[in-house]
Amino acid sequence: RKEVEQDPGPFNVPEGATVAFNCTYSNSASQSFFWYRQDCRKEPKLLMSVYSSGNEDGRFTAQLNRASQYISLLIRDSKLSDSATYLCVAHTGGGNKLTFGTGTQLKVEL
Amino acid sequence: DVKVTQSSRYLVKRTGEKVFLECVQDMDHENMFWYRQDPGLGLRLIYFSYDVKMKEKGDIPEGYSVSREKKERFSLILESASTNQTSMYLCASFPSGSRAGELFFGEGSRLTVL
Numbered sequence: 001r002k003e004v005e006q007d008p009g010p011f012n013v014p015e016g017a018t019v020a021f022n023c024t025y026s027n028s029a030s031q032s033f034f035w036y037r038q039d040c041r042k043e044p045k046l047l048m049s050v051y052s053s054g055n056e057d058g059r060f061t062a063q064l065n066r067a068s069q070y071i072s073l074l075i076r077d078s079k080l081s082d083s084a085t086y087l088c089v090a091h092t093g094g095g096n097k098l099t100f101g102t103g104t105q106l107k108v109e110l
Numbered sequence: 111d112v113k114v115t116q117s118s119r120y121l122v123k124r125t126g127e128k129v130f131l132e133c134v135q136d137m138d139h140e141n142m143f144w145y146r147q148d149p150g151l152g153l154r155l156i157y158f159s160y161d162v163k164m165k166e167k168g169d170i171p172e173g174y175s176v177s178r179e180k181k182e183r184f185s186l187i188l189e190s191a192s193t194n195q196t197s198m199y200l201c202a203s204f205p206s207g208s209r210a211g212e213l214f215f216g217e218g219s220r221l222t223v224l
Binding site for chain 1: 145151154155158209210211214215216
């Protein structure tokens with residue numbers, strides 16, 4: 001079983017829709033989590049950090065459920081420009097051990 | 111803005127060649143990383159460095175080495191390239207005192223080994 005698992009998608013949604021992705025992690029010692037956005041053939045860029053129960057930034061909300069060991073990313077009022085792959089990352093231990101999921105692809109359509 | 115620059119965006123090399131991938135960051139970050147990204151496998155850590163002349167193996171160091179002679183520069187070396195090292199290579203950095211998961215990535219180097 002992968003340490004960090006994501007549904008690869010693609011999630012095809014119309015512009016303006018609300019979409020949510022889940023990411024499950026297997027290591028209960030994971031302390032903090034991150035969502036990165038990666039455009040096609042580009043580098044990942046940090047979207048949100050999740051250290052406690054959740055975080056909100058504009059149209060984006062991340063929720064952490066430690067009991068069920070998953071993190072979700074909710075995108076409201078989807079824009080065409082939100083089309084990208086979203087990577088879930090878990091940080092475990094006191095060092096720099098980061099485990100990346102394989103990403104969920106989002107396609108926002110007219 | 112933090113700038114992480116990778117020297118080559120696209121490289122094509124032959125099996126057995128020695129390959130150097132260079133990464134330079136301009137924000138005085140102590141921590142630097144080399145990842146490779148492959149479809150269906152996500153990003154996997156090859157090597158990382160906490161400081162000058164310091165290096166630690168990541169999850170998949172076999173076939174790779176690194177060099178960090180200056181704080182701003184972290185080089186990845188493939189001593190004898192093989193076809194299974196065809197991949198996207200991503201360099202990343204973050205400063206000490208910052209959160210470990212808040213990485214700044216370079217644009218990536220797409221290596222093809224023939």
